[in-house]
Amino acid sequence: MSDNGRLYLGIDFGNTTVGVAAIYPPVDGEDQSTVRYHVIDRWRVTHTREMGRSRLPTRLAYSEEGFHLRSRLWGYAILPAAPANSWFKLPLDEGIMSRVRDGRFIEDKWTESVGIFRQSEGRSYKEMASTFLSYLDEEIRIFLRRAKLHNLPKTLTFTYPATWSDESVVTLREAIHAAGFGTDEGDQVVMGPEPLAVVSALMKPDSGEIKIKATDAVIVCDCGGSTIDITSYDIVTSDLRPPTQLTAHTEPLLGSTCIDRAFYELVSTRLIPNFDKLGLRETSPTSMMMRDFEEVKRKFDENSAAYRHAFREVIKFRQEYACRVYLLQSQLRDLFQPVVTRICNLLSEQIDEANRVAGKDIINKIILIGGFAGSPYLESAIRQRFETNEMTVYRPDRPENIIAASAALWAKEYDEATPHPTYxxxxxxxxxxxxxxxxxxxxxxxxxxxxxxxxxxxxxxxxxxxxxxxxxxxxxxxxxxxxxxxxxxxxxxxxxxxxxxxxxxxxxxxxxxxxxxxxxxxxxxxxxxxxxxxxxxxxxxxxxxxxxxx
Known part of the structure; x- marks a missing residue:
């Protein structure tokens, strides 16, 4: 490894999960233009099935609430019985939260089990975001120390939704700096919109993902856990000038967690007797039941032969007794279909809006990113509805990691294009x-x-x-x-x-x-x-x- 190199980190701080990618300096004798991505997939976990995951849950708990002796309770380290805080990034954008408060958000047993918008001891959302990010900062330092890269200066890119206001970006920036990022000698923190980072990366000839031509107009559909973010760009040119943004829209309370909520409703009303008597240990996102359902949700595809002939996934559930929950293919389809239909309708509306803004039908590529974009069922539905000779649907191999990897490349290009003060x-x-x-x-x-x-x-x-x-x-x-x-x-x-x-x-x-x-x-x-x-x-x-x- 070069002793004089620089690290480039991309941090995709999402409302439900966070991911980190790094670009290492070239090794001695390696072409200086070589770009090697490394996605952090070694987190502190409480269950072996979380090992090797590239995304960490954006969740936080506090030891003074009496459920743990450990002081740092975050991500996978939160045990099922702990009351946790989730979705504390979304409130950093007041524009989105005003829409959530306008009758769109309903508190119920599921939101309580997840800890959505929960505030321990009256802590502010910004404070919780900063605390979570401080733990992430320490985890990144541990990762770099193991890789013997901890002494190198770093450029870090944090991304945010394209719909965020300047005030929201400033609030996030303050939380990032309060967490300790950018405090080491020679470190620098930069920020940029999530979809623009992805489009900019996919325009590069060496991206290995897709070649976007100067005549293309693309729509980026970021399918996350709690929101669907859709942004359109007219590429205009493939040189260093950025693409022209046509539209940007965030749909709150729509994403993969809508399926979790529907499943929770199904088991609580029809499949598990006396469900209301159960506690967080049996029903929280880190419970055995919800962990098993997450695996089912990731794999579900009604076009798969295995599911078509015999689909009987088992959800293990324990309290005083063992309860097995059998989900049929038709039941899973009923959980997925309303959410997928809403996403497809929203995507259609945004394609029409982008074409209206451009004054002609120019959108010819749909790029699917985000964790939920990895769902075979969702990808299949979008392809069936939109893919034609004039419209291409593209999904990266690891759509959950593409934002972090693109942000790391953005950090590298920013560093190379910006003068370095020598004083x-x-x-x-x-x-x-x-x-x-x-x-x-x-x-x-x-x-x-x-x-x-x-x-x-x-x-x-x-x-x-x-x-x-x-x-x-x-x-x-x-x-x-x-x-x-x-x-x-x-x-x-x-x-x-x-x-x-x-x-x-x-x-x-x-x-x-x-x-x-x-x-x-x-x-x-x-x-x-x-x-x-x-x-x-x-x-x-x-x-x-x-x-x-x-």
Whole structure:
């Protein structure tokens, strides 16, 4: 393995499951253009049947609720009897949640068993997302340590639905950083829409998946556990310019978990006596019953000869007694068909909408991705309804992993296309308005750090006591190549600019008053060529300066 390489990680943080893919540096003597994907499939599990799974459940539990002695209860590590929190990513997007609240979501025994939208001890959804991601960060570190890659710098791409608002993306970004991602020296976190990452990857000649021509118009149908996300693109060109997005739609409360819910209703009302007396140990997503049903659901295809001639899958169930649940082919079809029909109808509507926006019938490819896209029954239904000489339906071999793998490739291409700053950049407050001297340097941009936007804003806060006799003060900007960056100015730390802060308007206003604690807020807009700094106390603008980075 090259000692000077860089790791590229793609993280598909979904509402029901999460997946991680990595692109390793080329080994010594290997072609530098070689791309080798590695999907993380070694998670801490409580049952052998979860070993080797590439997707980890997005679920979280807390030890203070009295069901475990372990402190980190997440993913597969949650035992069946534990009350867990699920679907805490979806509420990060207020637009989707407003639709969920408009009468679309019904609480019942199934949602209670899964822990959908549950909030332990009043924790916020953002806090739970950050906690879950912090455990994921540690698990990735363990994986990289085993592979002897933990000392390499990383570029990580997190994806999000194309329908998310800027505010939702910012909320997710804050949760990601609070979890610890991007804190190591030389690490960088970038973000991008899930379908665009997939389309961009499949446009590459070496993707090995599909060749999308410049004349194509594609619709990406992301079939997940709790939502169906459909986004359309006009490719326009195959060069570095991104495809043109035509439409984007998220349908909440539609996905593979709708089948789980229907199965739960079936067994509770018709197949298992006294079902209401059972607890989480027998009915939660990690119970034996639901684990067995998950295996049945993954394999079901009414066109399969084995199922057509004799289909009698056994769901093992235990409490005081053993109860066997026999599912016939017709019963499984009844569970699948309403969900699959809704997805096909939605896909048809979105194809029509994309063609309407384009002004002509241009959609000629459907790309199926996401965990539920791996269902043979769903794939067959979509092909039968939509595939023609003019329309191609394509599903990758591992549709559940394609977003994470595409995000890893996006991270690699972003890193190769973005200039690498060769300095740390920092600010020193100097003599403050309370006549104290603070010569510590706050480094706001690290050497080799890259951003996912052309200009990225960072906030620096400095607290001091206001002295109304001091109407002006200065801050100083430095750069250095020293690693790690020193706390104070010394040899090798270069002064590159200064900014004078004018406090006259603030002092004349009389608020805050003499002796009050005030907080200086510096908004540092880091571009590729210069640093634009604006300084505020409360709503008072007290200074601005542009500092060249050359």
């Amino acid at each position: 740390h950049y920092g600010v020193e407050f100097g003599q403050g308005p309370d006549n104290t001297v603070t010569d510590d340097i706050a480094w706001f941009r690290k050497k080799h750090e890259r951003f996912d936007q052309p200009n990225t804003r960072k906030a620096i806060r400095v607290k001091c006591t206001l002295n109304t006799k001091v109407h002006g003060t200065a801050v100083y900007f430095f750069r250095t190549r020293i690693c790690p960056a020193p706390e104070k100015a010394k040899e090798g730390v270069e002064l590159i600019g200064a900014m004078t802060l004018d406090l006259t308007t603030l002092i004349n206003a009389g608020t805050p008053a003499e002796g009050d604690d005030v907080v200086f807020r510096f908004l540092v807009n880091v571009g590729l060529q210069e640093i634009d700094v604006a300084a505020f106390i409360d709503d008072y603008h007290v200074g601005r300066q542009r500092i060249p980075m050359a």
